[in-house]
Amino acid sequence: MKRKVQQKxxxxxxxxxxxxxxxxxxxxxxFAAHGKEGARVDRVAETAGVxxxxxxxxxxxxxxxxIEVVTSxxxxxxxxVRGAVLETSDLREALQIMARRHVEAFxxxxxxxxxxxxxxxxxxxxxxxxxxxxxxxxxxxxxxxxLMEQGMRGGQYRTVDLRQALAAFVSMSLGYxxxxxxxxxxxxxxxxxxxxxxxxxxxxDVFLNGLKVR
Amino acid sequence: MKRKVQQKxxxxxxxxxxxxxxxxxxxxxxFAAHGKEGARVDRVAETAGVxxxxxxxxxxxxxxxxIEVVTSxxxxxxxxVRGAVLETSDLREALQIMARRHVEAFxxxxxxxxxxxxxxxxxxxxxxxxxxxxxxxxxxxxxxxxLMEQGMRGGQYRTVDLRQALAAFVSMSLGYxxxxxxxxxxxxxxxxxxxxxxxxxxxxDVFLNGLKVR
Amino acid sequence: MKRKVQQKxxxxxxxxxxxxxxxxxxxxxxFAAHGKEGARVDRVAETAGVxxxxxxxxxxxxxxxxIEVVTSxxxxxxxxVRGAVLETSDLREALQIMARRHVEAFxxxxxxxxxxxxxxxxxxxxxxxxxxxxxxxxxxxxxxxxLMEQGMRGGQYRTVDLRQALAAFVSMSLGYxxxxxxxxxxxxxxxxxxxxxxxxxxxxDVFLNGLKVR
Amino acid sequence: MKRKVQQKxxxxxxxxxxxxxxxxxxxxxxFAAHGKEGARVDRVAETAGVxxxxxxxxxxxxxxxxIEVVTSxxxxxxxxVRGAVLETSDLREALQIMARRHVEAFxxxxxxxxxxxxxxxxxxxxxxxxxxxxxxxxxxxxxxxxLMEQGMRGGQYRTVDLRQALAAFVSMSLGYxxxxxxxxxxxxxxxxxxxxxxxxxxxxDVFLNGLKVR
DNA sequence: GATGAATGAGGTTTCATTCAT
DNA sequence: AATGAATGAAACCTCATTCAT
Numbered sequence: 001m002k003r004k005v006q007q008k009x010x011x012x013x014x015x016x017x018x019x020x021x022x023x024x025x026x027x028x029x030x031f032a033a034h035g036k037e038g039a040r041v042d043r044v045a046e047t048a049g050v051x052x053x054x055x056x057x058x059x060x061x062x063x064x065x066x067i068e069v070v071t072s073x074x075x076x077x078x079x080x081v082r083g084a085v086l087e088t089s090d091l092r093e094a095l096q097i098m099a100r101r102h103v104e105a106f107x108x109x110x111x112x113x114x115x116x117x118x119x120x121x122x123x124x125x126x127x128x129x130x131x132x133x134x135x136x137x138x139x140x141x142x143x144x145x146x147l148m149e150q151g152m153r154g155g156q157y158r159t160v161d162l163r164q165a166l167a168a169f170v171s172m173s174l175g176y177x178x179x180x181x182x183x184x185x186x187x188x189x190x191x192x193x194x195x196x197x198x199x200x201x202x203x204x205d206v207f208l209n210g211l212k213v214r
Numbered sequence: 215m216k217r218k219v220q221q222k223x224x225x226x227x228x229x230x231x232x233x234x235x236x237x238x239x240x241x242x243x244x245f246a247a248h249g250k251e252g253a254r255v256d257r258v259a260e261t262a263g264v265x266x267x268x269x270x271x272x273x274x275x276x277x278x279x280x281i282e283v284v285t286s287x288x289x290x291x292x293x294x295v296r297g298a299v300l301e302t303s304d305l306r307e308a309l310q311i312m313a314r315r316h317v318e319a320f321x322x323x324x325x326x327x328x329x330x331x332x333x334x335x336x337x338x339x340x341x342x343x344x345x346x347x348x349x350x351x352x353x354x355x356x357x358x359x360x361l362m363e364q365g366m367r368g369g370q371y372r373t374v375d376l377r378q379a380l381a382a383f384v385s386m387s388l389g390y391x392x393x394x395x396x397x398x399x400x401x402x403x404x405x406x407x408x409x410x411x412x413x414x415x416x417x418x419d420v421f422l423n424g425l426k427v428r
Numbered sequence: 429m430k431r432k433v434q435q436k437x438x439x440x441x442x443x444x445x446x447x448x449x450x451x452x453x454x455x456x457x458x459f460a461a462h463g464k465e466g467a468r469v470d471r472v473a474e475t476a477g478v479x480x481x482x483x484x485x486x487x488x489x490x491x492x493x494x495i496e497v498v499t500s501x502x503x504x505x506x507x508x509v510r511g512a513v514l515e516t517s518d519l520r521e522a523l524q525i526m527a528r529r530h531v532e533a534f535x536x537x538x539x540x541x542x543x544x545x546x547x548x549x550x551x552x553x554x555x556x557x558x559x560x561x562x563x564x565x566x567x568x569x570x571x572x573x574x575l576m577e578q579g580m581r582g583g584q585y586r587t588v589d590l591r592q593a594l595a596a597f598v599s600m601s602l603g604y605x606x607x608x609x610x611x612x613x614x615x616x617x618x619x620x621x622x623x624x625x626x627x628x629x630x631x632x633d634v635f636l637n638g639l640k641v642r
Numbered sequence: 643m644k645r646k647v648q649q650k651x652x653x654x655x656x657x658x659x660x661x662x663x664x665x666x667x668x669x670x671x672x673f674a675a676h677g678k679e680g681a682r683v684d685r686v687a688e689t690a691g692v693x694x695x696x697x698x699x700x701x702x703x704x705x706x707x708x709i710e711v712v713t714s715x716x717x718x719x720x721x722x723v724r725g726a727v728l729e730t731s732d733l734r735e736a737l738q739i740m741a742r743r744h745v746e747a748f749x750x751x752x753x754x755x756x757x758x759x760x761x762x763x764x765x766x767x768x769x770x771x772x773x774x775x776x777x778x779x780x781x782x783x784x785x786x787x788x789l790m791e792q793g794m795r796g797g798q799y800r801t802v803d804l805r806q807a808l809a810a811f812v813s814m815s816l817g818y819x820x821x822x823x824x825x826x827x828x829x830x831x832x833x834x835x836x837x838x839x840x841x842x843x844x845x846x847d848v849f850l851n852g853l854k855v856r
Numbered sequence: 857g858a859t860g861a862a863t864g865a866g867g868t869t870t871c872a873t874t875c876a877t
Numbered sequence: 878a879a880t881g882a883a884t885g886a887a888a889c890c891t892c893a894t895t896c897a898t
Contacts, residue, residue, distance in 0.1 A: 019878075019879085033336075034251065034336075035249060035251055035252075035332070035335065035336070036252075037248065037249055037251035037252035038249075038250075038251035040870090040871075040872095041871075041872060041873085042870095042871075042872095050879085051878095051879055051880050051881080052872095052873090052880090052881095053873090053874080053875090053879075053880070053881085054878075054879065054880085056872090056873065056874075057878070057879080058878095061872080061873080062871095062872065062873090113335070114335040114336065116396075117331050117332070117334050117335035117392075118249075118331070118332060118335050119395075120331050120392060120393070120394075120395055120396070121249065121327070121328040121331035121332050121335075122248075122249070122328065123395055128395055128396065128399055129399060131396055131399075132396050132399035132400040135396065135400045136400050141400065141401070158423070160416060160419075160420070161412070161416065163401045163403065163409075164409075164412060164413060164416040165416070165420070166401065167390060167397050167401065167409075167413070168386050168390075168413075168416060168417050168420055170393070170397060171385055171386045171387075171389040171390040171393060171397075172382050172385045172386045172389070173385075174389070174393060175385040175386070175388070175389020175390060175392060175393055176381060176382075176385040176389060178331075178334060178389060178392050178393065179334065179384070179385060179388060179389055179392065180334075181333075181334055181337055181342055182330075182334070182342065182345055182346050182349065183381055183384065183385075185342055185343060185345075185346035186346040186349045186350050186355065187355070187377050187380065187381065189377065195377075195378075195381075198375070198378060199378060199381070199382075202374060202375065202378045202379070202382060203382055205374075205424075206374065206379070206382055206421065206424035206425065207420065207424060208424075209372070209423070209424040209425075209426075209428070210419075210420035210421060210422075210423040210424025210425075211420065211423075211424075212423075212428065214423070214426065214428045233861075233862080254887090254888075254889095255888080255889060255890085256887085256888080256889090264862090265862060265863055265864075266863095266864095266889095266890090267862075267863065267864080267890085267891080267892090268861080268862065268863085269890095270889085270890060270891075271860095271861070271862080272861090275889080275890080276888095276889065276890090447857075447858085461764075462679065462764075463677060463679055463680075463760070463763065463764070464680075465676065465677055465679035465680035466677075466678075466679035466680075468891090468892075468893095469892075469893060469894085470891095470892075470893095478858085479857095479858055479859050479860080480859095480860095480893095480894090481858075481859070481860085481894090481895080481896090482857075482858065482859085484893090484894065484895075485857070485858080486857095489893080489894080490892095490893065490894090541763070542763040542764065544824075545759050545760070545762050545763035545820075546677075546759070546760060546763050547823075548759050548820060548821070548822075548823055548824070549677065549755070549756040549759035549760050549763075550676075550677070550756065551823055556823055556824065556827055557827060559824055559827075560824050560827035560828040563824070563828045564828050569828065569829070586851070588844060588847075588848065589840070589844065591829045591831065591837075592837070592840060592841060592844040593844070593848070594829065595818060595825050595829065595837075595841070596814050596818075596841075596844060596845050596848055598821070598825065599813055599814045599815075599817040599818040599821060599825075600810050600813045600814045600817070601813075602817070602821060603813040603814070603816070603817020603818060603820060603821055604809060604810075604813040604817060606759075606762055606817060606820050606821065607762070607812070607813060607816060607817055607820065608762075609761075609762055609765055609770055610758075610762070610770065610773055610774050610777065611809050611812065611813075613770055613771060613773075613774035614774040614777045614778050614783065615783075615805050615808065615809065617805065623805075623806075623809075626803070626806060627806060627809070627810075630802060630803065630806040630807070630810060631810050633802075633852075634802065634807070634810055634849065634852035634853065635848065635852060636852075637800070637851070637852040637853075637854075637856070638847075638848035638849060638850075638851040638852025638853075639848065639851075639852075640851075640856065642851070642854065642856045661882075661883080682866095682867075682868095683867075683868060683869090684866085684867080684868090692883085693883060693884055693885075694868090694869090694884095694885095695869085695870080695871085695883075695884065695885080696882075696883065696884085698868085698869060698870075699881095699882070699883075700882090703868080703869080704867095704868065704869090
């Protein structure tokens with residue numbers, strides 16, 4: 001199963017490996033635009049401006065190209081996000097940060113949304129794990145759960161299954177971006193960006209209010 | 215000179231269903247499993263137990279097959295759902311029904327989830343419209359908004375943008391099913407079905423409580 | 429090799445056989461436009477406004493359709509042309525008539541030119557014979573040869589092989605229409621119709637002068 | 643898992659001619675024999691002894707293969723013919739050369755005749771232009787017209803439209819080869835080669851005599 | 857005579873992958 | 878590392894022909 005390709009430069013991250021990087025960038029774009037099945041190796045090569053055989057030299061197959069490129073894309077996200085752990089003991093603030101990050105990640109036209117959606121339709125375990133990591137590695141979900149628990153113990157919040165509560169908030173926040181086209185069509189929303197911005201406030205508000213003991 | 219190969223109905227199944235219908239059923243399955251690009255016309259023909267050329271006789275191309283089959287699948291859902299309009303003036307009940315329907319539609323292994331997810335990644339306008347129709351045609355979203363509005367005017371609920379509120383609830387309910395694999399991985403959820411059942415109660419609870427004036 | 433199709437109405441030319449005639453007309457047009465290989469049975473059926481199976485009922489195969497339709501087209505020409513035999517003992521007049529007929533037959537956009545050209549590229553003996561018949565059956569070639577021969581015997585014309593002379597005139601007259609696109613391109617001729625009309629005079633003139641003893 | 647089938651160069655022929663050239667040669671033959679519509683890409687590949695996919699690698703489609711191969715075939719003719727410009731100021735000699743070239747080009751069984759005929763039936767502008775070039779690029783037509791004009795000015799020849807005269811001669815010479823099968827059938831000619839050889843003398847003779855003032 | 861559906865073979869084209877240099 | 882050419886399998890689609898009604 002494991003074929004050792006000649007001297008694959010897996011180790012020396014010395015500086016720039018132009019060709020390999022160009023392939024990665026082009027492949028990401030191609031997979032985002034067309035999905036794994038719809039992607040064309042020729043197109044990747046052309047977009048990258050490299051010879052098609054180079055793709056097979058650096059990666060081993062189209063399938064493997066997909067896995068490697070997409071997985072490492074999310075792993076890079078993890079690396080960036082991990083630094084930005086922040087100290088707060090205010091649940092509202094934590095939720096706001098979470099919501100803002102979702103907006104930031106999903107409102108841009110980057111490859112993240114289509115890739116995640118297609119992974120959800122037909123998951124590759126490695127990729128899915130990397131995606132999940134992006135969320136957990138921020139430490140935010142854990143922090144949110146901790147803060148909620150404290151509030152519950154302090155009698156401030158009603159007692160709710162923590163994971164259910166978290167899932168509820170994440171769905172509200174993140175889930176919207178995935179469903180957006182449908183909801184926009186169904187609700188007749190035209191300015192998605194504005195609607196999305198406004199959501200940040202609304203969902204934190206409704207969610208927190210929903211937790212509170214009355 | 216005569217070679218007998220190809221897809222002959224060697225098995226005696228699928229009764230005497232008209233050819234076109236057999237194609238539709240097989241195509242739906244194939245598209246759900248592999249996406250439009252990953253789907254294979256040969257496989258559809260084989261699954262349907264019909265001659266491959268019949269697919270091109272009844273539909274005109276693979277692309278058109280996709281559009282027609284998927285669109286009409288959702289249009290059929292609309293037809294079924296439209297009948298089940300229900301009379302209630304209780305917001306909680308309306309939300310519960312909505313949530314239950316989402317569970318029903320998405321917990322089964324049917325074609326609906328993968329198809330919707332891939333449509334969200336790369337939408338075909340006609341299909342997307344049909345999907346949106348499924349939601350609006352139940353009348354439920356409208357009813358929910360109306361009941362919320364009444365509650366707000368009656369001073370029972372806080373004043374919130376109706377569409378934002380609705381979007382929040384739908385995202386929580388429906389969005390979860392789309393994200394589920396990620397959340398399961400991130401939160402370490404193992405029994406998705408149980409977790410999903412429990413959600414029905416939680417989200418209605420949190421949402422309604424969140425709306426209430428304190 | 430010979431398959432007797434049921435009751436093929438080869439005999440009763442009683443009156444109008446709408447369907448068969450419609451097929452014939454449509455097929456002629458299709459074959460002229462696309463050639464035997466490029467012709468599509470479906471298109472013939474559609475153009476004719478009849479069911480495709482009817483084509484196989486009346487004719488037996490696409491190939492046979494071609495042979496029958498094209499052959500009988502030229503046979504009909506023969507029938508029409510045979511009536512118009514004319515009495516003249518003037519060579520110039522005979523040549524003029526010949527030339528005029530060629531113009532008439534080939535300047536129109538009808539099916540005759542493309543069909544003849546393709547038959548010349550890949551002949552079907554039956555068809556070719558029918559085409560040759562169109563020319564001989566007018567009696568004109570024979571008459572022209574006779575008149576030339578008389579002129580030679582009378583010392584008026586130089587002695588030339590009769591068939592060579594005839595072939596020379598026919599090539600000049602008819603051949604032009606076949607080559608026309610090339611000559612037009614090569615000589616920069618723009619108004620083909622005008623050029624073709626003028627030719628009638630020129631070729632008779634040059635040819636007759638060329639025959640004369642000086 | 644690996645099935646070896648398809649067109650492997652099992653015979654040791656066609657030396658080490660580059661793939662592209664082998665395709666060109668095979669395609670020319672195929673198109674001449676069957677026309678663009680009747681030609682089969684499989685057959686071209688087999689004849690050329692190359693993998694079918696190479697045809698699409700070097701050319702892009704069957705249609706494009708046709709255009710490129712046929713056009714460049716005539717362009718090559720142009721190149722060869724352009725060298726052979728000859729110096730003569732004798733009209734008879736010029737006409738004889740012209741006639742001889744037509745015989746040479748058309749008596750052989752090469753691809754030129756069927757291809758030209760089918761192009762005349764359904765022309766591709768690019769191809770037609772290349773064909774016209776073959777004739778003009780020899781310089782012969784121009785030279786013939788010039789010599790005729792000089793003769794007219796010198797009072798030796800009757801005044802005739804130069805292009806009409808040229809067209810007349812070319813039709814006689816070249817046109818014959820196109821029509822040949824019909825004329826042979828109509829005139830009962832059996833030894834076409836002999837008849838064609840003799841024509842060279844006759845047509846120059848008749849044509850020149852026809853031009854002369856008496 | 858007439859129709860709509862069906863069939864089987866093959867047609868063109870594509871594409872992941874590999875090879876020689 | 879890099880390239881252009883090559884390969885083999887299969888993809889989508891077409892088309893002449895036939896069948897059941």
